[in-house]
Amino acid sequence: MIARPRRIRRTGAVLLAVLAAVTLAVPAAAGGAQVTRGTFHAFSANTALDISGHAVMVRTADGRTFVSVHLEGLAANTAYGSHIHKQACSDNFAGTHYRFDPAGPADDVNEIWPAFTTNGAGIGNGNARNDGTADSTAVSVVVHAPGGVKITCADLG
Ligand SMILES: [Cu+2]
Known part of the structure:
Protein backbone atom coordinates (compact mmCIF):
# COMPACT_ATOMS: atom_id res chain seq x y z
CA MET A 1 0.00 0.00 0.00
CA ILE A 2 2.95 2.29 0.56
CA ALA A 3 4.77 1.49 -2.66
CA ARG A 4 1.92 2.52 -4.90
CA PRO A 5 1.59 6.11 -3.67
CA ARG A 6 5.39 6.44 -3.81
CA ARG A 7 5.46 5.30 -7.40
CA ILE A 8 2.75 7.78 -8.26
CA ARG A 9 4.61 10.54 -6.49
CA ARG A 10 7.84 9.65 -8.29
CA THR A 11 6.04 9.59 -11.64
CA GLY A 12 4.63 13.00 -10.86
CA ALA A 13 8.08 14.32 -10.03
CA VAL A 14 9.51 12.95 -13.26
CA LEU A 15 6.65 14.52 -15.21
CA LEU A 16 7.31 17.88 -13.58
CA ALA A 17 11.00 17.59 -14.41
CA VAL A 18 10.17 16.80 -18.04
CA LEU A 19 7.77 19.74 -18.22
CA ALA A 20 10.43 22.02 -16.74
CA ALA A 21 12.97 20.76 -19.27
CA VAL A 22 10.54 21.33 -22.15
CA THR A 23 9.72 24.80 -20.85
CA LEU A 24 13.41 25.65 -20.59
CA ALA A 25 14.03 24.19 -24.04
CA VAL A 26 11.62 26.63 -25.68
CA PRO A 27 13.92 29.68 -25.37
CA ALA A 28 16.85 27.47 -26.40
CA ALA A 29 14.97 26.37 -29.50
CA ALA A 30 14.32 30.05 -30.13
CA GLY A 31 18.06 30.31 -30.78
CA GLY A 32 17.28 29.34 -34.35
CU1 LIG B 1 -5.18 45.67 -40.46
Whole structure:
Protein backbone atom coordinates (compact mmCIF):
# COMPACT_ATOMS: atom_id res chain seq x y z
CA MET A 1 0.00 0.00 0.00
CA ILE A 2 2.95 2.29 0.56
CA ALA A 3 4.77 1.49 -2.66
CA ARG A 4 1.92 2.52 -4.90
CA PRO A 5 1.59 6.11 -3.67
CA ARG A 6 5.39 6.44 -3.81
CA ARG A 7 5.46 5.30 -7.40
CA ILE A 8 2.75 7.78 -8.26
CA ARG A 9 4.61 10.54 -6.49
CA ARG A 10 7.84 9.65 -8.29
CA THR A 11 6.04 9.59 -11.64
CA GLY A 12 4.63 13.00 -10.86
CA ALA A 13 8.08 14.32 -10.03
CA VAL A 14 9.51 12.95 -13.26
CA LEU A 15 6.65 14.52 -15.21
CA LEU A 16 7.31 17.88 -13.58
CA ALA A 17 11.00 17.59 -14.41
CA VAL A 18 10.17 16.80 -18.04
CA LEU A 19 7.77 19.74 -18.22
CA ALA A 20 10.43 22.02 -16.74
CA ALA A 21 12.97 20.76 -19.27
CA VAL A 22 10.54 21.33 -22.15
CA THR A 23 9.72 24.80 -20.85
CA LEU A 24 13.41 25.65 -20.59
CA ALA A 25 14.03 24.19 -24.04
CA VAL A 26 11.62 26.63 -25.68
CA PRO A 27 13.92 29.68 -25.37
CA ALA A 28 16.85 27.47 -26.40
CA ALA A 29 14.97 26.37 -29.50
CA ALA A 30 14.32 30.05 -30.13
CA GLY A 31 18.06 30.31 -30.78
CA GLY A 32 17.28 29.34 -34.35
CA ALA A 33 14.33 31.72 -34.47
CA GLN A 34 14.11 35.37 -35.39
CA VAL A 35 12.32 37.54 -32.83
CA THR A 36 11.07 41.06 -33.50
CA ARG A 37 9.05 43.17 -31.10
CA GLY A 38 7.49 46.57 -30.70
CA THR A 39 5.45 48.92 -28.56
CA PHE A 40 1.94 50.10 -29.42
CA HIS A 41 1.24 53.79 -29.90
CA ALA A 42 -2.23 55.13 -30.61
CA PHE A 43 -3.01 56.77 -33.92
CA SER A 44 -4.12 59.93 -32.15
CA ALA A 45 -5.72 61.21 -35.35
CA ASN A 46 -8.11 58.24 -35.19
CA THR A 47 -8.81 57.72 -31.49
CA ALA A 48 -8.91 59.56 -28.18
CA LEU A 49 -8.08 56.36 -26.25
CA ASP A 50 -4.82 56.24 -24.32
CA ILE A 51 -3.66 52.88 -25.69
CA SER A 52 -0.49 51.09 -24.66
CA GLY A 53 0.92 47.62 -25.10
CA HIS A 54 3.41 45.50 -26.96
CA ALA A 55 3.74 42.93 -29.71
CA VAL A 56 6.15 40.10 -30.43
CA MET A 57 6.71 38.19 -33.67
CA VAL A 58 8.66 34.93 -33.69
CA ARG A 59 9.75 33.34 -36.94
CA THR A 60 10.66 29.81 -35.91
CA ALA A 61 13.52 27.81 -37.36
CA ASP A 62 11.02 25.24 -38.64
CA GLY A 63 9.15 27.75 -40.75
CA ARG A 64 6.25 29.06 -38.71
CA THR A 65 5.33 32.55 -37.57
CA PHE A 66 3.83 33.36 -34.17
CA VAL A 67 2.54 36.78 -33.12
CA SER A 68 1.39 37.81 -29.65
CA VAL A 69 -0.09 41.16 -28.72
CA HIS A 70 -1.00 42.68 -25.37
CA LEU A 71 -2.97 45.92 -25.19
CA GLU A 72 -4.37 48.16 -22.50
CA GLY A 73 -6.59 51.21 -22.62
CA LEU A 74 -9.12 49.85 -25.09
CA ALA A 75 -12.90 49.70 -24.72
CA ALA A 76 -14.19 46.99 -22.38
CA ASN A 77 -15.57 43.69 -23.66
CA THR A 78 -14.97 44.58 -27.28
CA ALA A 79 -13.77 42.46 -30.23
CA TYR A 80 -10.84 44.07 -32.07
CA GLY A 81 -9.35 43.11 -35.40
CA SER A 82 -5.58 43.01 -35.61
CA HIS A 83 -3.23 42.26 -38.48
CA ILE A 84 0.37 42.35 -39.53
CA HIS A 85 0.84 45.24 -41.95
CA LYS A 86 3.43 45.97 -44.64
CA GLN A 87 4.47 49.54 -43.85
CA ALA A 88 5.83 51.27 -40.78
CA CYS A 89 3.29 52.87 -38.44
CA SER A 90 4.42 56.35 -39.51
CA ASP A 91 4.01 55.48 -43.20
CA ASN A 92 0.38 55.87 -44.37
CA PHE A 93 -0.98 54.33 -41.14
CA ALA A 94 1.05 51.16 -41.80
CA GLY A 95 -0.42 50.55 -45.26
CA THR A 96 -2.06 47.25 -46.13
CA HIS A 97 -2.02 43.72 -44.74
CA TYR A 98 0.94 41.41 -45.07
CA ARG A 99 0.13 38.26 -47.08
CA PHE A 100 2.28 35.17 -47.40
CA ASP A 101 0.95 34.81 -50.96
CA PRO A 102 0.29 38.32 -52.33
CA ALA A 103 -2.19 36.86 -54.82
CA GLY A 104 -3.92 34.75 -52.16
CA PRO A 105 -7.01 35.43 -50.05
CA ALA A 106 -7.49 37.87 -47.18
CA ASP A 107 -7.94 35.31 -44.42
CA ASP A 108 -6.19 34.27 -41.23
CA VAL A 109 -4.18 31.60 -43.06
CA ASN A 110 -2.67 33.86 -45.74
CA GLU A 111 -2.52 36.89 -43.46
CA ILE A 112 -1.52 37.16 -39.80
CA TRP A 113 -4.41 38.11 -37.51
CA PRO A 114 -3.72 38.32 -33.75
CA ALA A 115 -7.31 39.41 -33.05
CA PHE A 116 -8.72 39.50 -29.53
CA THR A 117 -11.61 40.55 -27.31
CA THR A 118 -10.89 42.82 -24.38
CA ASN A 119 -11.90 42.08 -20.81
CA GLY A 120 -13.96 44.36 -18.62
CA ALA A 121 -10.90 46.53 -17.96
CA GLY A 122 -10.15 47.15 -21.62
CA ILE A 123 -7.19 44.77 -21.67
CA GLY A 124 -6.73 42.43 -24.59
CA ASN A 125 -4.36 39.61 -25.53
CA GLY A 126 -4.20 38.17 -29.02
CA ASN A 127 -2.23 35.40 -30.67
CA ALA A 128 -1.71 34.26 -34.23
CA ARG A 129 0.02 31.13 -35.44
CA ASN A 130 0.73 30.68 -39.14
CA ASP A 131 2.50 28.12 -41.24
CA GLY A 132 5.21 29.86 -43.23
CA THR A 133 7.90 32.41 -42.43
CA ALA A 134 6.78 36.01 -42.74
CA ASP A 135 9.22 37.89 -44.96
CA SER A 136 10.91 41.23 -44.30
CA THR A 137 7.86 43.22 -45.41
CA ALA A 138 5.91 42.08 -42.31
CA VAL A 139 6.92 45.15 -40.34
CA SER A 140 4.08 46.33 -38.11
CA VAL A 141 1.01 45.27 -36.13
CA VAL A 142 -2.19 47.30 -36.37
CA VAL A 143 -5.28 47.09 -34.18
CA HIS A 144 -8.55 48.20 -35.75
CA ALA A 145 -11.59 49.49 -33.91
CA PRO A 146 -14.88 47.71 -34.61
CA GLY A 147 -15.77 49.07 -38.03
CA GLY A 148 -12.17 49.02 -39.24
CA VAL A 149 -10.55 52.31 -38.27
CA LYS A 150 -6.85 51.89 -37.42
CA ILE A 151 -6.41 53.01 -33.81
CA THR A 152 -3.00 51.78 -32.71
CA CYS A 153 0.18 50.38 -34.21
CA ALA A 154 3.47 48.78 -33.20
CA ASP A 155 6.57 48.75 -35.40
CA LEU A 156 8.35 45.39 -35.19
CA GLY A 157 12.13 45.51 -35.02
CU1 LIG B 1 -5.18 45.67 -40.46
